[in-house]
Amino acid sequence: MFGRSKKTGNYAYTVAKVKAKKASLLGDDAYAKMLMMSLPEISRFIGESGYQKEMAELAGRTEGIDLIEHATYRNMAEVFSSILQSTQGELRDMVSAYLTKWDIWNLKVILRGKTYGVDIESMKEDLVPAGRLDASALDKLLSLENDKEIIAEFERIKHVEIPPEVVNAYKAAGHLRNIEDYLDKLYYKRLLISIVPSSRPKRLFQEFIRREIDTINLETILILKMEGIRGEEVMEFFIDGGKQIDKKLATQLANAESISAAANDLAQLDFYEDIKEALDAETKSLKDLVAGMKKYHIRQAKKFSHLYPLSVIPILDFMIHKNIEVDNIRIIARGIESGIDREMIKGLLVI
Amino acid sequence: MPTKEITPTRSALLEVKKKIKLSKSGYKIMKMKRDGLIIEFFEVLEKAKKMRGSVLSDYDTAMQKIAVARAVEGAIAVKSAAYALKAGPQVKLGSKSIMGMMVPKVECEIIHTPMTQRGYGVISTSAYIEEAAQSFEKLLDTLVRAAEVEITMKKLLDEIEKTKRRVNALEFKVIPELEEAEAFVEFRLQEMERENTIRLKHLKKKGEAAE
Numbered sequence: 273m274f275g276r277s278k279k280t281g282n283y284a285y286t287v288a289k290v291k292a293k294k295a296s297l298l299g300d301d302a303y304a305k306m307l308m309m310s311l312p313e314i315s316r317f318i319g320e321s322g323y324q325k326e327m328a329e330l331a332g333r334t335e336g337i338d339l340i341e342h343a344t345y346r347n348m349a350e351v352f353s354s355i356l357q358s359t360q361g362e363l364r365d366m367v368s369a370y371l372t373k374w375d376i377w378n379l380k381v382i383l384r385g386k387t388y389g390v391d392i393e394s395m396k397e398d399l400v401p402a403g404r405l406d407a408s409a410l411d412k413l414l415s416l417e418n419d420k421e422i423i424a425e426f427e428r429i430k431h432v433e434i435p436p437e438v439v440n441a442y443k444a445a446g447h448l449r450n451i452e453d454y455l456d457k458l459y460y461k462r463l464l465i466s467i468v469p470s471s472r473p474k475r476l477f478q479e480f481i482r483r484e485i486d487t488i489n490l491e492t493i494l495i496l497k498m499e500g501i502r503g504e505e506v507m508e509f510f511i512d513g514g515k516q517i518d519k520k521l522a523t524q525l526a527n528a529e530s531i532s533a534a535a536n537d538l539a540q541l542d543f544y545e546d547i548k549e550a551l552d553a554e555t556k557s558l559k560d561l562v563a564g565m566k567k568y569h570i571r572q573a574k575k576f577s578h579l580y581p582l583s584v585i586p587i588l589d590f591m592i593h594k595n596i597e598v599d600n601i602r603i604i605a606r607g608i609e610s611g612i613d614r615e616m617i618k619g620l621l622v623i
Numbered sequence: 624m625p626t627k628e629i630t631p632t633r634s635a636l637l638e639v640k641k642k643i644k645l646s647k648s649g650y651k652i653m654k655m656k657r658d659g660l661i662i663e664f665f666e667v668l669e670k671a672k673k674m675r676g677s678v679l680s681d682y683d684t685a686m687q688k689i690a691v692a693r694a695v696e697g698a699i700a701v702k703s704a705a706y707a708l709k710a711g712p713q714v715k716l717g718s719k720s721i722m723g724m725m726v727p728k729v730e731c732e733i734i735h736t737p738m739t740q741r742g743y744g745v746i747s748t749s750a751y752i753e754e755a756a757q758s759f760e761k762l763l764d765t766l767v768r769a770a771e772v773e774i775t776m777k778k779l780l781d782e783i784e785k786t787k788r789r790v791n792a793l794e795f796k797v798i799p800e801l802e803e804a805e806a807f808v809e810f811r812l813q814e815m816e817r818e819n820t821i822r823l824k825h826l827k828k829k830g831e832a833a834e
Contacts, residue, residue, distance in 0.1 A: 341697055380744070381703045388706035398699045445740075447709040452744025488746060495750050499738050509745045558750035559691065603694045610690035620695055 281363020283582045289358055290590040293351060296322050297590075298597050300623050306604045307614055314605050315340055323347050333397070337609045342397065344598040349374070349402035351594055355587065356404065362468070366477065366584050369466035370591070372430070374403035376455045379426050382413050383448055386422060405429065423451070432458060457511050460485055464513050473583030476576050480588070482515035483572055487543070487565040489517050493525045494558055497534070503527055516541050543568035563620065570596060570622050596622050629804050631811030639808060643801045650793040657786040659722050664779045671776050674769040681765045685758035692751040704752050707743035710736040712760075714767055721775070724782045729771040734764045 298321060306314055318340060319327040326343035334342055352371055359367050378399050385395040392414050399414075401407050409429060416422045427433055434454060441450040460481070469475040489511055496506045506526035510519065517525070521537060528534035535551045538544050546568040550560035570592065577589035600621050607617035629635055693701050710733070717728040738745055738753055 338698065341699065345697075345699070376747075380707075380747075381699070384703050384706040384743070387709075390706060398703065400699075447740075447742035448707055449739065449742060449744055452707075453746050456744055456746040491750060492746055495748075495753050496738065496745070499753075501737065501739065505739070511746065557754060559754065562750045599695070599697075602697055606690070606694035606698070610686075610694065612687070612690055612694065616691075617694070620691065 281361040286359050287586050290587050294590045297593055303600055311609055337605050340605045341602050344601050345400045348594055348598045349400050352402040365466050368404050369463045371403040375405045376459055383419055386419055460511050473580035473585045477584050485511050485514040486517045487569055489514050497531055566622050631808045636808040639805045646793055646798050653790045657790055660783045663721055667776045671772045674772050677765045678769050681762040685762045688755040688758040692755040695751045696749050704743050709742040712763055726775040726778050729767050731764055731767050735760050
């Protein structure tokens with residue numbers, strides 16, 4: 273999916289560029305203000321807060337809440353692409369490896385849409401070219417006839433090879449689950465490989481990704497547990513490389529009778545305090561648990577954002593915050609549009 | 624049966640009497656059926672009320688969950704996950720009899736699809752989307768069961784109405800008309816008998832006079 277460059281990166285230039293962009297991100301007070309607004313007011317506010325170009329471009333095609341969602345995604349895609357374009361050497365490898373998640377996201381949108389029979393224009397609207405694959409590469413994927421050709425083209429342009437057993441499992445099942453899970457695992461595997469922990473900032477970056485793997489693994493285990501799936505079947509979806517949740521602990525969690533029974537095994541984790549309340553509550557919803565893990569993850573990113581100014585850390589920090597900004601705008605706008613209680617919307621925000 | 628159409632004969636009287644007996648027993652059975660159906664209807668009505676409550680609450684929950692999923696994960700992600708879904712719900716349609724009336728019996732064969740069989744990747748699918756999917760499965764299950772109860776209730780209402788009309792027709796039209804016909808035939812037969820007696824007496828008198 274990505275190779276490793278021997279050149280050092282242009283950290284100073286990219287960090288300076290990212291710092292300028294970070295200054296224009298919305299602050300916590302802006303979200304508080306938006307919570308008090310109506311949907312048209314939010315549209316106007318967003319239009320005046322750095323999303324003007326995208327709002328104007330898409331206004332002819334979409335409207336209301338969809339306009340906000342598409343415009344914020346497009347803005348994020350453009351910002352990420354411009355950062356990626358300005359990076360060089362090993363920095364480019366790391367940023368590119370990190371942004372590959374958007375390539376996989378887009379591939380999933382295309383494959384799912386194609387197998388369902390969605391028209392190309394509608395699928396195009398839903399793509400977020402925030403990864404290495406630009407609009408023209410995505411157009412090429414969109415123009416392909418069937419899922420086989422799309423997978424083959426993706427393998428070619430991203431230098432990945434989906435093992436025959438995964439392809440066969442996909443063919444046998446008739447759905448994309450095996451391929452999607454394989455690509456998600458491969459993403460983290462290659463992302464960890466792309467980060468050479470030769471310096472403190474790179475080690476921090478790697479640690480951050482490993483913690484992200486922990487949260488994903490835990491969320492997967494708990495979702496499947498709620499479904500009544502336990503043991504070996506759960507371990508099929510385990511991503512290697514987590515910091516605190518290794519295979520042994522994951523197996524223990526996967527074998528636990530219930531979520532509450534797994535709580536004891538979770539007590540040793542760093543983010544236990546963030547999810548403790550949600551685990552104690554005998555509600556059958558994972559919403560609070562996931563929100564707790566997300567908040568923990570962001571806190572980790574914030575923790576090292578000011579350290580090592582000339583490293584990959586400020587760039588990663590900006591990308592995470594930009595993504596959160598887009599998510600928060602959408603949460604507020606969609607929440608208000610759907611009539612969700614404002615306190616609940618506040619709880620869903622990642623601040 | 625209009626009295627004009629009856630030939631006042633003894634066999635017609637027997638026929639009418641037979642019809643009256645049959646109508647009365649039919650009336651009794653129909654009345655019992657109507658009462659039975661009404662009792663059954665009230666039981667189904669209670670069930671329907673509960674089901675409507677469940678449908679409303681499940682609908683609210685599902686809408687709330689999908690709204691949260693669309694907010695947190697984005698409408699694109701939710702839509703995309705929906706496109707990936709390959710397994711569809713399956714219901715089995717049958718029928719059962721309530722007091723001789725056939726009502727549909729709907730059984731959910733496959734409503735819930737395990738997450739691993741839904742079609743989208745397990746790792747990247749958030750708990751919000753999964754919870755929304757589960758809520759909609761629950762809503763669908765409730766809707767299928769509610770459909771059975773609602774159709775049964777409507778069919779029962781139609782059947783009660785039909786039976787009520789039949790009971791009324793028997794009570795206020797068929798039986799009174801038959802009784803009227805019976806009375807008419809009996810009256811005519813008695814009159815004919817009297818006429819015969821008089822005629823015989825007359826003939827007897829004539830015969831005696833001739834002797």
